[in-house]
Amino acid sequence: MEKMESLEVFYREKMGILPSEIFRKTGHFNVFTMEDYTGPKPAYPMPYSRKDYYKIALIRGAHTVEYADQTYQVENNMLMFANPQIPYNWTPSDMQPVGAFCVFTEDYMKGFGNITDYPLYQPGGTPILDLTNEEAAQVMELFNKMFTEIASDYPYKYDVLRSHVFELIHKGLKLRPATAAEETGSNAGTRIASLFQELLERQFPIESTVQQVKLKTAAEFADRLNVHVNHLNRVLKMVTGKTTTQLVQERLASEARALLKHTNWNISEIAWCLGFEDTSNFIKFFKRKNISTPNQYRS
Template sequence: MDKTESLEVFYREKLGILPSEIFKKIGHFNVFTMEDYTGPKPAYPMPYSRKDYYKIALIRGAHRVEYADHTYEVKHNMLMFANPLIPYNWTPENLQPTGAFCVFTEDYMKGFGNIKDYPLYQPAGTPILDITDEEAGPVMDLFNRMLKEIASEYTYKYDLLRSQVFEIIHAGLKLRPACITEDVPGFNAGQRIASLFHELLDRQFPIESTVQKMQLKTPAEFADQLNVHINHLNRVLKETTGKTTTQLIAARIASEARALLKHTDWNISEIAWCLGFEDTSNFVKFFKKQSETTPHRFRS
């Protein structure tokens, strides 16, 4: 897996420019057409890596997308909501794709709502939407509004662009309401604990080096970190997700294991150690229970 791509790398290597100083002060936002980005000789597939910024993209045509340990085959048009926690890459069927995308940092959105609360940005959400040409038209109109706004001299344009980011997020949610598994209730104390648990869990991933190791693995360790009793944590997670603390941790570790087996050449013992297993045989047993196959068979 390639190292995390920063915004500076994105601008320098993909566009040949650097972000302006004003962007660094307010938190970064920018929007591009795919023609701006790909240039005359686009390079595909993209490296499988994590980015340190958010990205929303509408790219016309069929695609193959690898996101975490999942592979999506997009038949029509791809609407993608990528976040800094999850590594991904994509390859279009047409090597001169059309469409548009925006990139922004968490600092840019700070104080204007938490996009991580939306299902499209949650671990169990569906970040890749396959939408028809008819559905893609209004989304492209939103991007065109962004492109026009960012080119304007309006003093408060970056505030307006924030609202347009949320418009596209809501457009995605309306296009695929099935990805919202349940209504979002009022944010109570239990939900706050559940949210903090998921944040602690996700912050440990992706594993990008054989010297990187999970620090929190057991329910007791998470409970201690959150300063709650383990029984309370388990009850809260069971009520909000339908799963126990152990099940949620195991599912996330298994997901990372599949990604590492698929996208790195690390040996099994290295992957086991990174995921908190001192004994490789215990990792093999765990993986077989979670994935119904052995690590070697999954990789092959």
């Protein structure tokens, strides 16, 4: 897997600039057109990698997007919400894409709400939206507000821009399909379910062959959450429709597919990273989840 792309690398290699305000103590924000992005240096093929910054992008036209282990086909216009935890890349059908995007750091949003609480940034969310031309035009209006504001002399413009970021996020939330859990409403178990998902996701992505998943069983998660394993299973079944074991195994299988697809690590290395001391057990697990062996999937 490619090394995490820093904000400094993004500016130097893809924008041909390094603005001094990138090092502002209050965090960084900037907004660009797609022409800015593709101008100084061709951006394709884009490496599959994590970034150390958040990005929201509207790109007109059809696209193929690889996000974690999933592949999305966008037919019309793409609205993408990328975060530092998930590796991704995208390939446009048109090599001169049109649209806009903004980038910002976690520090920029600190103290103004936790955006990772929103479903767009949570595991199992829908971070890639396929918009109609009318919906894309509405989103572009929000980006145009950003362009106008960032070019102004208003001393508090970065506070206003922060509000526009939240506007974009909420626009995306309104356009995305609701999950089954959201449709049934909140309940007393949602906090435990959220803490479980946070614990599970904190172990990923696997970025080196010396990194290993430590929490793999329902009992281990229940112990960390200080709840009885049966209670954890009941809560997760109620909120997600799946047991603790099912959720953990699905996440391990997802990471396995990503590693097989985007690294050249051997099967034993991947097995160990995912907590399988015996490679043969990993192969059996993978085949049960994917109806193919790891080598068959990779080829």
